[in-house]
Amino acid sequence: MAIRVIITGGTFDKHYDEIRGSLTFKDSHLPEILAFVRCTVRIELELNQLIDSLDMHISNRLQILESCRRAEEDRIVITHGTDTMAETADVLGKAGLAKTIVLTGAMVPYIFNNSDAVFNLGSAITAVQLLPNGVYIAMNGRVFPWDGVRKDRERGVFEAKGL
């Protein structure tokens, strides 16, 4: 079995630009992470975009949908900014692909000492192997269906919402 991991950026992959003193994007940390967590599942990494999800337009989300359609694999994990993750999940969910797609991200960039990034990746990579076709969000140790989740922006956590 192979899993495609589609990288789209978000807080997960933020990079610290020390000259400007700000958080930006440079490369993805996924290759390095998958190595030290000793993941033996075959993973295809696709660097799709590196963007803050607050800066996404519908074209960015359709670009992700296109990658999901084109993928050989029918199990896909997408790393994504948390702020509009539910919107991308909605676009993907409505497309009704015959695939299992799990979106995840991080509230704290991987490059920080106490980040949720690696925990969430473990969550998503496991969920995508166990769930039936459909689109899901894996955050905060939970798995949510694409049409039953929202981000509580004030508390910084994801929660179920009525369908």
Next chain:
Amino acid sequence: MAIRVIITGGTFDKHYDEIRGSLTFKDSHLPEILAFVRCTVRIELELNQLIDSLDMHISNRLQILESCRRAEEDRIVITHGTDTMAETADVLGKAGLAKTIVLTGAMVPYIFNNSDAVFNLGSAITAVQLLPNGVYIAMNGRVFPWDGVRKDRERGVFEAKGL
């Protein structure tokens, strides 16, 4: 839904004793980890023992089985040394409890920079919510049934074995 996390030690929770210059046990890091990964699932933590799984006797494994029986929760994650994790899984599997039990651990202690501990925890906490009753091992990004897994001691990874 609540998950019971039964801590039994293993490499996951090793502690560095700087006076002796060796790896030993002190406390569990689970409370601290669950905090920074922002896990919103209700977790009951049980410190069952802190032992290297190579030092386990059948009594240690029965102590874990007893905790599983007694637990109010029917979803249980067990952190355990990797060397004899499959043996404990076997004891639990044969008991046939009406619960979902997932064992996990780490090849590199949590206290190290590049540890698989947190990834595996994310894996297990997710798996235990998605799997039907039974006993499983979550390691290396995979989920194995209790009676179909072995640890390859030379390569340091878990793999499926014929039943």
Next chain:
Amino acid sequence: MAIRVIITGGTFDKHYDEIRGSLTFKDSHLPEILAFVRCTVRIELELNQLIDSLDMHISNRLQILESCRRAEEDRIVITHGTDTMAETADVLGKAGLAKTIVLTGAMVPYIFNNSDAVFNLGSAITAVQLLPNGVYIAMNGRVFPWDGVRKDRERGVFEAKGL
């Protein structure tokens, strides 16, 4: 011998606000750092301000000078933003106090995996014990006199400048 460490913020002590997704200030990490580096020198910690040095006005620098004057200790380390560290060093240098004062900071916040913060702190705490009265900057593994240093903003390092 006691050393006073006057905390003024800067990149060293930046904190990640995950709700806003930005770097800000919260508390200082100095207490925690001094503990795990096993520093046995007596340290008095003074939380003077938590500010980006680009936001400093002369009043902020005079507040630091005042703390240096008032200090019982005659050996003082100051953690400070790097962008205008040389300006504060200039204010302190011209005051000509009968004390040894060493300013240091970090290009990458302590909370990041690969930060120079702890190295610089080791540098400064050692330098302040070995140098004669005067004001200095300890960055990049070097020690500079207050009137012979500038920050190269493009390369992000400190270098000697003609007096």
Next chain:
Amino acid sequence: MAIRVIITGGTFDKHYDEIRGSLTFKDSHLPEILAFVRCTVRIELELNQLIDSLDMHISNRLQILESCRRAEEDRIVITHGTDTMAETADVLGKAGLAKTIVLTGAMVPYIFNNSDAVFNLGSAITAVQLLPNGVYIAMNGRVFPWDGVRKDRERGVFEAKGL
């Protein structure tokens, strides 16, 4: 000015062997550390040996002395196990070289999250530029002369001892 850093191992550079589950030696982390701490001093790295200082014989210490003699640089930092660091300092001190030599090490390996390794390196690299010819130990934020220091093995810290 150039500083020679002579690597001899010790806890500083311990490596975790996950197959055996023990601490051993593999490579030195000095190159990686010097990069991320943004040290602009010219450093010559010499991998002299990788040994636990408890396993050192006089021949190991004479090998270090020989390297110090041969070095082009007259400022030398030596990373060394803490247990018998004072003994090597003694051998070097008695040789009376016209150089400044500072030994340092770590109580907790660099590869651990809360290690004193990087702080001590910052300490030593700074001390070696400020001290007159002689042999010193830089540990716990202090600098000790070679003939006035001992390691308190119970508390795990270095302290001055009467000459």
